[in-house]
Amino acid sequence: MSSPLHPWNDNLWQRLVQLRVQLPHALLLHGRAGIGKLAVAERFVRLLLCEQPQAGGSVACGQCPSCHWMGQGSHPDFRKLQPAVLEEDDTADSIETPERKSATAGQQISVAQIRSLNEFVHLSTHRGGLRVALIHPAEALNNAAANALLKTLEEPPAHVVLILVSHHPSRLLPTILSRCHQLRFTLPDPTDALAWLNQHKVQHAAACLAQAGGAPLLAQQLAETDYQARRQAFLTGLLQVSVADSLRLAEQHAKHSMVELIHWLQQWQHDLLSLQLTGQLRYQVDFAAQLRGLAGRANLIRLLAFERRLQAARASAQHPLNPQMVLEDVLLEYANLFV
Numbered sequence: 001m002s003s004p005l006h007p008w009n010d011n012l013w014q015r016l017v018q019l020r021v022q023l024p025h026a027l028l029l030h031g032r033a034g035i036g037k038l039a040v041a042e043r044f045v046r047l048l049l050c051e052q053p054q055a056g057g058s059v060a061c062g063q064c065p066s067c068h069w070m071g072q073g074s075h076p077d078f079r080k081l082q083p084a085v086l087e088e089d090d091t092a093d094s095i096e097t098p099e100r101k102s103a104t105a106g107q108q109i110s111v112a113q114i115r116s117l118n119e120f121v122h123l124s125t126h127r128g129g130l131r132v133a134l135i136h137p138a139e140a141l142n143n144a145a146a147n148a149l150l151k152t153l154e155e156p157p158a159h160v161v162l163i164l165v166s167h168h169p170s171r172l173l174p175t176i177l178s179r180c181h182q183l184r185f186t187l188p189d190p191t192d193a194l195a196w197l198n199q200h201k202v203q204h205a206a207a208c209l210a211q212a213g214g215a216p217l218l219a220q221q222l223a224e225t226d227y228q229a230r231r232q233a234f235l236t237g238l239l240q241v242s243v244a245d246s247l248r249l250a251e252q253h254a255k256h257s258m259v260e261l262i263h264w265l266q267q268w269q270h271d272l273l274s275l276q277l278t279g280q281l282r283y284q285v286d287f288a289a290q291l292r293g294l295a296g297r298a299n300l301i302r303l304l305a306f307e308r309r310l311q312a313a314r315a316s317a318q319h320p321l322n323p324q325m326v327l328e329d330v331l332l333e334y335a336n337l338f339v
């Protein structure tokens, strides 16, 4: 019994297995959200802790006491650190939906969690093997927590392996980065990603894969019916581009997640700009015909300014003071693209 390995991560998995010969104290697995980093990390933890690895040491046996404890989520030599908000919803892979990017306490890994980890790594192991900790996502470490972690990274006890998983390694302290052996996950080939989505019976696979920027596990999550219905309703509203339409759309969606709305608007703006400059679009492929029509009418200078406006809105989208006012403002500027 082992965590599933997504086919596009097979090469990376082989590299990890080879690292066992001379195992670094700290590993950083990084790459886009929604491509299976966490699944690989968890599979590797199982392998490291397994007492009788199979297939030349490349697969956890699934039978030994260690594998049994991992299956139950109760291995005494393993700790998983993640923000409290992810504890409640531990089913998904390393998906980072826009809502999960916030700076509120529940979405951070706290210094208390790292202090408890520092105690854990200095204990002797229960099974005489390794002690392993998984930190996911590492960018959720707040400043104090990151500094506390550095102490362990600087003087790692023997028999301890720290595995950090990150969607945004640029947000990590350089001192943390420099102490980790880094492995970068890349996006799968679109054909392979699509084949996998079809095999898993994901509806509208190509459109969802585009919306997910090519990340298959994120695409699988976005295929959820409610999400697509919300998205369709909002994007359909963007097809009408008068002041009155903008005000009505803002009123209709004022109670909606601003993070989600701004995210869709950013993809929409990107597609409009891209269509004007290159004739290609990337994200909202199921609206290709409508976007082409709009792109032909949009003012390029204002379209570029709108990108900056959306970036600013995105920065405060988690806690807007007055969501309807912000949304009205943004949508009026949107209508103005086509005047």
Ligand SMILES: [Zn+2]
Binding pocket: 049, 050, 051, 052, 053, 060, 061, 062, 063, 064, 065, 066, 067
């Ligand atoms: Zn085992």
